[in-house]
Each structure stands twice: as C-alpha cells, then as structure tokens.
Amino acid sequence: MTVTVRKTPITAALQGRRRPLEPAFRVVLLASLAIAVVFLGILLAYVVSEGWGRLDSRLWTNFPSKLYPERAGAQSAIVGTVYIIGLTGAFCVPIGVMTAIYLEEYASREHWWNRLIELNIQNLAAVPSIVYGILGLGVLARGLDLGRTLITAALTLSLLVLPVVIIAAREAIRAVPGSIRQGSLALGATQWQTIWRQVLPAAVPGIATGTILALSRAIGEAAPLLLLGAVTHITFNPESVTDAYTVLPIQIFNWIKQPEAEFHTLASAAIVILLAILLLMNSVAIWLRNRYEKRG
Amino acid sequence: MAVATTLVAALAACGGSDGDGSGGGAELRGTVKIDGSSTVAPLSTVASELFKEEQARVQIPVGTSGTGGGFEKFCAGETDVQDASRPIKDEEKQACASKGIKYEEFAVANDALTVVVHKDNTWAQCLTVEQLKKIWEPGSKVNNWNQVDPKFPKEPLKLFGAGTDSGTFDYFTDEINGEEGKSRTDYQPSEDDNVTVQGVAGSKGGLGYFGFSYFEENASKLKAVQVDGGGGCVAPSVQAAQDGTYKPLSRPLFIYPSAAALKRPEVLQFVEFYVEKHAEIAKRAKFVPLNPTQDAKLKQALATLKSQAGK
Known part of the structure; x- marks a missing residue:
C-alpha cells in the first residue's frame, strides 16, 4: 500500500520550474496526513497501554461478570458483534449492489421518479443513526413482531448502511469505462451478461472498499442498538437470530460506566478487540481489491 | 479481599447443597428478561450472577434502557422484571393496566446520593x-x-x-x-x-x-x-441511609416483577431468590441493604404478587 508518484508529463514539466509555493503545499498535505495518522497512533497506544493488563484469553473465553472483574470477559459481545456484522453484510451487500446496478445501468435519469430515488438515497445517508433505531423499533421489533432480537438489529443496521453501500457501489460501477460495456455488447453479450461478467468484476474493488466502510460504521454503532434492546449484561452467546444479544460498543460503554477501575481496563482491552475485528475486515477488503485488480 | 473469597467459597458450597437438596435435582431452564434503570442494573446483575451459580441453565439478560424506557417495555409485556430507581408514574401505571400487566413494587436496596x-x-x-x-x-x-x-x-x-x-x-x-x-x-x-x-x-x-x-x-x-x-x-453511610437519618438524599431502589411472568418457574424462583438474598445482593453490588421495616414490606410484596400469579 505505498503510493508512488508517477512521472506524468505534467509533474515532469512542473519540476522544471518550481515555484516557491510548491514545497509549502506539499508540507500542508503531509501535515494533513500526519494529523490523521498521529491521532490514530495516539488512540491505539492509549487503549493498548490502558488495556494491556487484560488483553488475554479471558477476554474472549469468559462472559461478563459484575461480581468477579478478574474473571470477566466479552465473549457474548464479540460473538454478538460478529453475528450482527455478518448478517448486516449478508442483507445490505446484495440489495445495495443490485440497487446500484439498477440505478446506473437501467434507470433513466430522464424520469423524475429515478431522480427522486437518487435524491432520497443521498439524504438517507445523512440521517442520524438513532432515527433508524426508532424506525427499527417501531416497524421491525413491534410492527413485524420480530422483537428485540439479533435479526431486528441486523436489519436495522442494514437499513442504516444501505445508502452508503449504494452510493459507493454506484461510484464504482460508474467508474467502469463505457468502452468495456460497448465492447461486450458488440461481441453479442446481453446486457445482463455484460454487467455480470464485465462491469461487476471491474467494479469489485470499489464496491468492496465502500462496503467495508459501511460495515465499519455499523460495527461501531451503539445508539440504535441501545434503543432496539441490546442488553448490557448477558452471559450467553446468541444461538439463533431470534435470541437476545449484546455488541462490543455497548459492552465497552457499560464497562466504562462502572465505578470499579478494573472494568475500565477491561473496556480498553475490549476496544482493542473491536479495532482488531475492524482491521481484519479491512484486510479482507484489501485482499479482495488486490485480487480483482490483478485480474482486471 | 480474604473475606470476600471466604464468602464466595461458602456461597458456592451453599449453592451446591441447595441444588441437590431442596431443589430435588430439578434443573430449571428458560430466560428471565430484566430491563430498566442503569442505577439498579448492578443489583440485578449481581442477583443474576448469584442465581446462575445455583441454576446454570437459566439465562438472565439485564438491559439498561433507563427507568422510563424500561417501563415502556415492561408494560408492553416484553420484559419479566423491571429495574426502577423511582416508583412507577401514573401514566406508566395506566399503560400497564391497559395491557393487563400486573406487578408489585419491591424495594430491594437503598442508595445514598x-x-x-x-x-x-x-x-x-x-x-x-x-x-x-x-x-x-x-x-x-x-x-x-x-x-x-x-x-x-x-x-x-x-x-x-x-x-x-x-x-x-x-x-x-x-x-x-x-x-x-x-x-x-x-x-x-x-x-x-x-x-x-x-x-x-x-x-x-x-x-x-x-x-x-x-x-x-x-x-x-x-x-x-x-x-x-x-x-x-x-x-452519607450505610448506617445513615439504612436508618433514614441521611435525609433527604437516601432513596430506595426498586424492582417490579410481572405477575404473569411469575407463573414461569424460572422467574418465580429467581424473584424468590432476589427477595431472600436481597441483603447480600445489595452488599455485593455496593448498595445499602434494606432496614428491617423495608425487609418485612418486601416479603409482604412477594406474598401478594405470588397470590396474584396463583402461586
């Protein structure tokens, strides 16, 4: 993942006659990068050093305990988080990508309803997550009688991140050169074959990146899930999608609020676990991207 | 710390003999859903953990939706036991009544702000x-x-x-x-x-x-x-909160078990356990245990609720 500056004619020409502003601009850019990297570094160093004492197997082999902080773990929250992210991905990726394909490849912008749909999706991406929580509680948990279960949580988070997935997938599909489509169609492929065999594989890197960003948002959400009845103390793993559950952000929030210092250490250790899961997801996205970029 | 360890050991022993003896070996299963005040949650969490030492198969998730949010779920029949840091309000009473949810107010511990x-x-x-x-x-x-x-x-x-x-x-x-x-x-x-x-x-x-x-x-x-x-x-002290001299900032903390849920053996046994062990639960959750008057009232409330549930 190194970024190399390619020698294009423009950069070559610019190197000939450097202006005094050029190095300054470069410093500004580097400083912007440094802000992001330094803060991430500080955060990582802080949570790792705070949680170091409890960063061991107890964290993922044990269940939470109020009585015995030294025995407490976050297994139910880790399993809950993995379940929720898996289910959310399973719901929102197919729906999001199919929506994007429709909007990019089939829908005509001349119809007002298509423009309305687009506008709506863009607006939905900016709606606060708690609003989705209220929606999930009213429609899914109570209206459809799904209750305060894993499936309700996963469906609500799917709705929450769907606009982001759609927007990212659309950008990726749009970036596929039109010549590829035309070539495929000229060779006699149907529109469906063109999309499935040419456009989608070429768009996978972009879709994967967008999806991971969306799921990363979902993994850190606590507000809508609190409303949807994720419980704060749970000593069993969910066995089916209709079980009660908790997730890491809620477990962390709960531990931080406890008066005992041991739980604060545990919270930091759980943050490290949450970051590790995020990193794992990101690596999958990078792997997917590299795989498809090579093919293309 | 040593005292706590001894206590744990004694409890574990107690739990074992209890389960074999009076329980008749009947292992309960099922779920007791608790939600409500985050102030009361430590009490219910400790109660659920101690209960699990006797009945390992009963699952007791404890939520913290707040007293108001919890009552909303409780009166919709979604939870079995409600944690509350204040008594139930009139509109909540009406909500419960309209859904036919019967309950009793159990003061289980005191807190000194x-x-x-x-x-x-x-x-x-x-x-x-x-x-x-x-x-x-x-x-x-x-x-x-x-x-x-x-x-x-x-x-x-x-x-x-x-x-x-x-x-x-x-x-x-x-x-x-x-x-x-x-x-x-x-x-x-x-x-x-x-x-x-x-x-x-x-x-x-x-x-x-x-x-x-x-x-x-x-x-x-x-x-x-x-x-x-x-x-x-x-x-503020345990003593002053218990005898009521720490005024006006000492307050009771409540649980509201539902009468309908009490028909399920796992809920009944859990609530009975909560009432019986309230002093130990309060101590271990770092709250102030009830005074004798409150204790008598709690036992009374349990008896009333059990008769409502036909137990």
Whole structure:
C-alpha cells in the first residue's frame, strides 16, 4: 500500500520550474496526513497501554461478570458483534449492489421518479443513526413482531448502511469505462451478461472498499442498538437470530460506566478487540481489491 | 479481599447443597428478561450472577434502557422484571393496566446520593439543603464558594452533575430544588459518573453528586460532604441511609416483577431468590441493604404478587 508518484508529463514539466509555493503545499498535505495518522497512533497506544493488563484469553473465553472483574470477559459481545456484522453484510451487500446496478445501468435519469430515488438515497445517508433505531423499533421489533432480537438489529443496521453501500457501489460501477460495456455488447453479450461478467468484476474493488466502510460504521454503532434492546449484561452467546444479544460498543460503554477501575481496563482491552475485528475486515477488503485488480 | 473469597467459597458450597437438596435435582431452564434503570442494573446483575451459580441453565439478560424506557417495555409485556430507581408514574401505571400487566413494587436496596468535593476542600464539611438549593436551583448565579457561605474562602465553584436522562438527576433535583428535572444548566453534566469523579478530583473548587457506590470506589480521591436536611449534619453511610437519618438524599431502589411472568418457574424462583438474598445482593453490588421495616414490606410484596400469579 505505498503510493508512488508517477512521472506524468505534467509533474515532469512542473519540476522544471518550481515555484516557491510548491514545497509549502506539499508540507500542508503531509501535515494533513500526519494529523490523521498521529491521532490514530495516539488512540491505539492509549487503549493498548490502558488495556494491556487484560488483553488475554479471558477476554474472549469468559462472559461478563459484575461480581468477579478478574474473571470477566466479552465473549457474548464479540460473538454478538460478529453475528450482527455478518448478517448486516449478508442483507445490505446484495440489495445495495443490485440497487446500484439498477440505478446506473437501467434507470433513466430522464424520469423524475429515478431522480427522486437518487435524491432520497443521498439524504438517507445523512440521517442520524438513532432515527433508524426508532424506525427499527417501531416497524421491525413491534410492527413485524420480530422483537428485540439479533435479526431486528441486523436489519436495522442494514437499513442504516444501505445508502452508503449504494452510493459507493454506484461510484464504482460508474467508474467502469463505457468502452468495456460497448465492447461486450458488440461481441453479442446481453446486457445482463455484460454487467455480470464485465462491469461487476471491474467494479469489485470499489464496491468492496465502500462496503467495508459501511460495515465499519455499523460495527461501531451503539445508539440504535441501545434503543432496539441490546442488553448490557448477558452471559450467553446468541444461538439463533431470534435470541437476545449484546455488541462490543455497548459492552465497552457499560464497562466504562462502572465505578470499579478494573472494568475500565477491561473496556480498553475490549476496544482493542473491536479495532482488531475492524482491521481484519479491512484486510479482507484489501485482499479482495488486490485480487480483482490483478485480474482486471 | 480474604473475606470476600471466604464468602464466595461458602456461597458456592451453599449453592451446591441447595441444588441437590431442596431443589430435588430439578434443573430449571428458560430466560428471565430484566430491563430498566442503569442505577439498579448492578443489583440485578449481581442477583443474576448469584442465581446462575445455583441454576446454570437459566439465562438472565439485564438491559439498561433507563427507568422510563424500561417501563415502556415492561408494560408492553416484553420484559419479566423491571429495574426502577423511582416508583412507577401514573401514566406508566395506566399503560400497564391497559395491557393487563400486573406487578408489585419491591424495594430491594437503598442508595445514598453523595455530594462530593475536592480532597483539599477543608471548608465545606457540611452543607444544608438550602445551600445546595442555592447552588443548584435554576438560574442560580453562584459561582464562588464564598457566595454559598460568607465564611467560605474565595474559590471558584466548579459544578459537575448527572445527565438529565438519569434517575439520579431526577431524584437530586426533586429533593434539592423541589421540582423534578429543574436545575441550573451551566454545569458539566455526564451520564457517566466517572467523569464527575474525575472532574471533582481535578479541581479544587469542584462539587458534584452521584450514587454512593461511586464514592466508595473513589473515597481516596474525593471527600463526601455531610448533608443537613433540617435535623443536623449527617454524613452519607450505610448506617445513615439504612436508618433514614441521611435525609433527604437516601432513596430506595426498586424492582417490579410481572405477575404473569411469575407463573414461569424460572422467574418465580429467581424473584424468590432476589427477595431472600436481597441483603447480600445489595452488599455485593455496593448498595445499602434494606432496614428491617423495608425487609418485612418486601416479603409482604412477594406474598401478594405470588397470590396474584396463583402461586
């Protein structure tokens, strides 16, 4: 993942006659990068050093305990988080990508309803997550009688991140050169074959990146899930999608609020676990991207 | 620590013999759903953990939707036991009645809201309710300790308090300012009492309030102020909260079990366990156990609820 500056004619020409502003601009850019990297570094160093004492197997082999902080773990929250992210991905990726394909490849912008749909999706991406929580509680948990279960949580988070997935997938599909489509169609492929065999594989890197960003948002959400009845103390793993559950952000929030210092250490250790899961997801996205970029 | 270990060992032994003996080897299964106040959650969490030592197959998830949010679920029949840091309100009673949810109010422990100041604060040994009101009432302009009492030194007053969503805030404002939810707003509020702990510990003129367990855990960093509710200065303590002399800031904490849920053996046994072991549960969750009068009332409430449930 190194970024190399390619020698294009423009950069070559610019190197000939450097202006005094050029190095300054470069410093500004580097400083912007440094802000992001330094803060991430500080955060990582802080949570790792705070949680170091409890960063061991107890964290993922044990269940939470109020009585015995030294025995407490976050297994139910880790399993809950993995379940929720898996289910959310399973719901929102197919729906999001199919929506994007429709909007990019089939829908005509001349119809007002298509423009309305687009506008709506863009607006939905900016709606606060708690609003989705209220929606999930009213429609899914109570209206459809799904209750305060894993499936309700996963469906609500799917709705929450769907606009982001759609927007990212659309950008990726749009970036596929039109010549590829035309070539495929000229060779006699149907529109469906063109999309499935040419456009989608070429768009996978972009879709994967967008999806991971969306799921990363979902993994850190606590507000809508609190409303949807994720419980704060749970000593069993969910066995089916209709079980009660908790997730890491809620477990962390709960531990931080406890008066005992041991739980604060545990919270930091759980943050490290949450970051590790995020990193794992990101690596999958990078792997997917590299795989498809090579093919293309 | 040694005492705690012995206690645990004794309990474990107790639990074992109990299960083999009176339980008749009947292993319960099922789920007891608890939700409600985050103040009461430690009590119910401790109760659920102790109960699980006897009945390992019963699952008892404890949620913290807040007292109000919890009652909404409880009166919709979604939970079995409700945690509450205040008694049920009239509109909540109506909601429960319209769904046919019957319940009984169980006071299971006491809490002493503790007013704390910085460790080096040598002047504010005791504050009267009037002084606290002067500080906290809506529109209060008090921003220096010498405005609270001319005898106090000139030291900027920095206020920390509970977030407006908490039962702690409701209770404190009701008792001190005379009306629930009314408070000055130019203080640093936090839903996380640890933030208040750090705030007060970090500023010499700091003042804040929270539940007794947070003070006990941080007694080395902070100083608890005695409160004079008209009958002289009383320091917050287990004793004073229990015998009612720590006025007006000691309060009971409640659970509301549903009569319908009590028909299920796992819920019945859990609620009976909660009532029977309430003193130990309160102690281990760092709350103040009930006094004998409250204890008798609790037993009475259980009997009433059981007859309602036909048990």
